[in-house]
Amino acid sequence: MMRFFRSAFVIARRDFAATVLSKTFIFFLLAPLFPLLFGGTFGSMSARIASRTAKPVVAVVSTQADFARLAGARDDLAQALGEDNVPKIIHYAPQPNAAAQVKTLLAGTDPPIRAVLTGGLDNPHLTGPIAGDGGTVGQLRLLIGNARASAASEPTLPVTSVQTSSGSISNDRAVTAQIAQTLLFVLTILLSGMLLSQLIEEKSNKIIEVIAAAVPIDAMFVGKLFAMLAASVTGLVVWISAGALLVQMIKHGGVATLPAPAVGWWGFLALTIVYFAMNYLLLGAAFLTIGAQASTAREVQTMSMPVTFGQMLLLLFASAAIGAPDSTAGLAAAVFPLSSPLTMLARAAERPEWWPHVVAILWQALWVGLILRMGSQLFRKTVLKSGPRTKWWKLGRA
Amino acid sequence: MLRQRTDDRLAVEAVDLVKEFDKTRAVDGVSLSVPTGSIYGLLGPNGAGKTTTLRILIGIIDPSSGTRRVLGRDRPLEAASEVGYLPEERGLYPAMHARDAIAFMGALRGLPIHEGRRRADELLDEHNLGEWAKKPIRSLSKGMAQTVQLLGTIVHRPKLIVLDEPFAGLDAINQGRLEELIRRETRNGATVLFSTHVIAHAERLCERVAIIAKGKVAFDGGVDEARSQLRPIVRLRTRASDGAWRSAIPSGARREGDEWVFELPEGGPEPLLKALIDGGAGIETLAIERPGLHDAFVAIAGNKAAAAMGQEKVQ
Numbered sequence: 018m019m020r021f022f023r024s025a026f027v028i029a030r031r032d033f034a035a036t037v038l039s040k041t042f043i044f045f046l047l048a049p050l051f052p053l054l055f056g057g058t059f060g061s062m063s064a065r066i067a068s069r070t071a072k073p074v075v076a077v078v079s080t081q082a083d084f085a086r087l088a089g090a091r092d093d094l095a096q097a098l099g100e101d102n103v104p105k106i107i108h109y110a111p112q113p114n115a116a117a118q119v120k121t122l123l124a125g126t127d128p129p130i131r132a133v134l135t136g137g138l139d140n141p142h143l144t145g146p147i148a149g150d151g152g153t154v155g156q157l158r159l160l161i162g163n164a165r166a167s168a169a170s171e172p173t174l175p176v177t178s179v180q181t182s183s184g185s186i187s188n189d190r191a192v193t194a195q196i197a198q199t200l201l202f203v204l205t206i207l208l209s210g211m212l213l214s215q216l217i218e219e220k221s222n223k224i225i226e227v228i229a230a231a232v233p234i235d236a237m238f239v240g241k242l243f244a245m246l247a248a249s250v251t252g253l254v255v256w257i258s259a260g261a262l263l264v265q266m267i268k269h270g271g272v273a274t275l276p277a278p279a280v281g282w283w284g285f286l287a288l289t290i291v292y293f294a295m296n297y298l299l300l301g302a303a304f305l306t307i308g309a310q311a312s313t314a315r316e317v318q319t320m321s322m323p324v325t326f327g328q329m330l331l332l333l334f335a336s337a338a339i340g341a342p343d344s345t346a347g348l349a350a351a352v353f354p355l356s357s358p359l360t361m362l363a364r365a366a367e368r369p370e371w372w373p374h375v376v377a378i379l380w381q382a383l384w385v386g387l388i389l390r391m392g393s394q395l396f397r398k399t400v401l402k403s404g405p406r407t408k409w410w411k412l413g414r415a
Numbered sequence: 416m417l418r419q420r421t422d423d424r425l426a427v428e429a430v431d432l433v434k435e436f437d438k439t440r441a442v443d444g445v446s447l448s449v450p451t452g453s454i455y456g457l458l459g460p461n462g463a464g465k466t467t468t469l470r471i472l473i474g475i476i477d478p479s480s481g482t483r484r485v486l487g488r489d490r491p492l493e494a495a496s497e498v499g500y501l502p503e504e505r506g507l508y509p510a511m512h513a514r515d516a517i518a519f520m521g522a523l524r525g526l527p528i529h530e531g532r533r534r535a536d537e538l539l540d541e542h543n544l545g546e547w548a549k550k551p552i553r554s555l556s557k558g559m560a561q562t563v564q565l566l567g568t569i570v571h572r573p574k575l576i577v578l579d580e581p582f583a584g585l586d587a588i589n590q591g592r593l594e595e596l597i598r599r600e601t602r603n604g605a606t607v608l609f610s611t612h613v614i615a616h617a618e619r620l621c622e623r624v625a626i627i628a629k630g631k632v633a634f635d636g637g638v639d640e641a642r643s644q645l646r647p648i649v650r651l652r653t654r655a656s657d658g659a660w661r662s663a664i665p666s667g668a669r670r671e672g673d674e675w676v677f678e679l680p681e682g683g684p685e686p687l688l689k690a691l692i693d694g695g696a697g698i699e700t701l702a703i704e705r706p707g708l709h710d711a712f713v714a715i716a717g718n719k720a721a722a723a724m725g726q727e728k729v730q
Contacts (some may be wrong), residue, residue: 020525027522035510223506227567229475230500231523233492 021239024232028240029247032215036248045211046255073131073153074105075143076122078115083137083164084108090163094156104131104153106160111135119144138165193278194339194363197289201359202332205296206325208249209304212241235393242301242389246294253290278366280374288365288374295381296358299388300328303355306392335359342368351377354384423487426451426575426606427472432481434467441467442478443630449608449623454601456617457610458712459627465610466503468627469579472608473500486575496525499573503580503610505564509553513539513563516552520567531570538566542592558589565593569600576600578609582616594620618708626715634715638708645706645714646678649687652699660694663687679703 036042077084087106095103107128112118119133123145132145134157141161147153219225228237278285307320335356338347342364350360351373361377427449434442442464449455457465471478474491485491485498507516517538518531526534539548542562552560561584569576578597582590597607597620611617617624617638624641626634634641652674653660668677680687684703691698 023525024523027519027528030528031508031519035508039510219506223502223504224508225506226475226502226504227500227506227520227564228523230470230473230498230502231495231520 021233021236024236025240025243028228028232028237029244032241032244033247036211036215036244037251042248042252045207046252073147074107074128075145075153075157076109076130076133077106078109078111078118078122078133078135079137080111081108086138086164087160090160093163094160104156106134190278190367191340193285194366195336197285197362197366198332198335198339198359201289201293201296201362202328204249204253204293205300206328208245208297209301212245212301213304213307215241215245233393234396235389238302238389238393238396242298245301246297249297250290250294253293257286257289279369280365280371284371285365289362291378292358292362292365295378295385298385299355299358299381302385302388302392306388306395331356332359335363339363340367352380354381357381424451425449425484426453427455427483427485427608429468429472429483430481432468432471432478432483434464434471434476435479441630442471444481445627445630445632447472447625447632447635449606451606452601452604453622454597454607454620455609456621456624457608457627458612458614458617458624458708459610460612463612463627464630465612465627466579467630469500469577469608469610473498473577494575495523496571497574499524499568499571499576501565501568501576501578501581503583505561505584507552507560507564507567510551512549512551513544513555513559514548516563517567517570520564521570524571524573526571534570535566538570539563542566558585561585562589562592565596569596569605572603572605574605576605576607576609578607580611581609582611582613590616614707614709614712624708626712634711641708641711641715642706645710646681648704648706648710649675649677649679650700650702650704651675651677651691651696652701653691654697654699655695658695660691660696663690663694663696 077087079087084106088108091103091106107130109118109122115135119135122130122133130145131153132143132147134141134143136142138161141157143154143157219228232240280288303324307324334346334350334353336359338344338350338360341347342351342360347360347364350356351364357377358381361374365374425448427447429445429447432442432445433440445464445468447468457468459465467476470476472483472485472491474485474495482489483491486494488494491498508519511519514532514535517535518526518528521531521534522528536545536548539545544559544562547555547559552563555563565578565581568578576597581593581597585593594616597609601607609620621638623637624634625632626641634644650671651664663680664675665677665680668675670676688701691701
């Protein structure tokens with residue numbers, strides 16, 4: 018047994034050093050920045066587009082008094098619906114040639130006018146290309162109605178503000194669960210891909226022959242998996258620390274103001290690392306087994322595509338547990354070994370009990386062992402063409 | 416079944432090894448005995464089953480049937496720390512430094528990494544590669560990289576060194592160096608088992624050879640023993656083209672240019688000489704040659720196998 022662990026350690030040490038000390042690992046560490054950058058860029062672009070399209074500017078040609086009442090009605094509506102959801106209005110004093118003024122306003126570009134309201138509150142008339150924009154017309158009709166009835170008194174509604182309610186905690190925890198699941202899923206796919214590439218590289222370098230002649234295949238599998246796990250945990254620690262630092266810097270009150278998961282932040286972070294490890298070991302072992310059968314990158318791509326789709330199904334299965342971890346679907350997803358880590362992480366966000374996690378981790382560890390054993394047997398048989406012919410369902414016992 | 420006690424006189428024993436891949440029998444009842452401390456050659460053309468036999472012997476693959484025993488152990492991987500193996504298809508991590516590559520290969524065989532680095536530096540210096548110790552493998556020439564891998568094979572000072580086609584891809588100078596390295600390791604007590612399809616290397620290095628053809632061992636024994644399976648060869652050039660002396664020439668004799676080439680008749684050289692002189696052959700030259708391993712190989716494995724072996728240039 019000592020020889021097994023020593024061999025696995027030699028493989029793991031080499032792979033870990035080769036991964037972490039390579040220049041490409043910096044790109045790996047920077048990986049989470051890309052979705053953020055994309056999100057930021059496209060978010061600001063859409064916001065800019067939305068600001069141009071979603072807030073039509075209506076020119077109001079009226080007396081100052083009428084405009085003041087209309088503006089008051091608009092402010093009331095904006096408070097209820099949000100500033101961005103109500104047309105912007107700008108006042109213009111009437112000119113002698115009303116028709117020419119309307120034409121000039123519609124042709125102007127600073128600001129671009131969508132429509133012109135003339136005739137004051139008594140005899141309003143809207144001119145502009147708004148035939149298909151029933152929303153703007155309807156809102157203006159409402160504004161004019163409210164402005165005309167401005168004499169009516171506004172009902173009072175006393176408000177007592179609290180920080181959270183059970184509904185908001187439940188929602189926040191569900192969001193935490195979903196984010197954690199998605200992050201775990203993406204990270205696992207990323208790392209499984211890296212592991213595959215490494216194995217293919219070794220097969221094409223023929224190093225695998227040197228290793229297979231010196232150490233047991235199981236030890237090689239375990240060494241490779243744990244090396245990538247250690248590299249990814251390094252990445253995870255860097256990302257979590259950087260994320261916490263960022264939140265601390267940009268959010269008033271820092272990380273303490275974030276909605277705490279049901280097991281608490283420290284427990285949740287510990288479970289994130291454990292479930293990430295389990296998820297990676299389970300899926301990584303499956304990927305390694307697939308990679309071992311392939312001899313070229315193209316073959317790997319072909320073989321890994323259905324597996325990736327399978328992983329997405331697992332994510333969907335696991336996400337069924339969010340908000341209802343004790344439902345039949347939630348329990349089934351927690352018991353099924355390949356979806357168990359994702360499901361249990363979501364549970365950690367939503368339920369405070371610890372014992373289900375102890376049971377789940379033991380259950381997942383058992384399956385990690387089984388899959389590794391099957392993977393190495395399959396590797397010996399299909400790649401090294403070794404051993405007697407065994408039925409596939411007996412591989413686990415071999 | 417092999418006997419369970421350890422026989423120190425044999426580094427490798429194999430009995431009736433068979434390996435089938437689907438419906439192809441790559442190794443067909445191979446039995447070998449490699450004496451401890453010897454240089455043992457596995458000779459045969461490409462596809463004869465040499466590599467598969469070696470892979471079975473060191474435990475990369477298991478045989479379909481038959482047994483093997485390496486350094487007294489039935490499971491070859493249990494002897495991994497005492498075995499060095501250079502595969503036919505060489506492989507190193509391109510980004511790894513030469514000394515780290517050697518130390519890594521030693522570590523795989525149980526040598527502590529710091530000791531592996533120390534020995535790697537020594538070995539690289541000995542082989543005039545000291546200045547390349549901290550250079551990545553990808554910057555080395557093919558011959559240098561091959562030497563690095565060979566040094567990685569012996570860095571843990573194994574008792575048994577298994578080399579699969581070690582001379583392939585090396586130039587004449589490096590082939591000579593490798594031959595010297597093999598001899599030195601044997602002088603230091605190691606057993607060397609190597610496969611080759613170049614007879615000249617086996618002839619120069621080996622005390623014992625196994626000739627493999629079509630997955631079967633056609634011969635297993637000493638090089639002299641292989642040669643002694645053939646009678647000495649006579650090369651004769653005469654002034655006379657015909658005469659009574661022709662009756663002394665065996666029926667299987669062949670012409671090579673101006674020469675007659677044939678096996679020395681059972682009676683030996685004296686009756687032959689007498690018959691040639693009495694028959695008026697007018698002997699110009701007469702040479703009696705000891706047969707080479709190549710001749711023995713042709714006789715044992717057949718002309719086809721010999722032709723396949725001849726495809727590789729002997730350096």
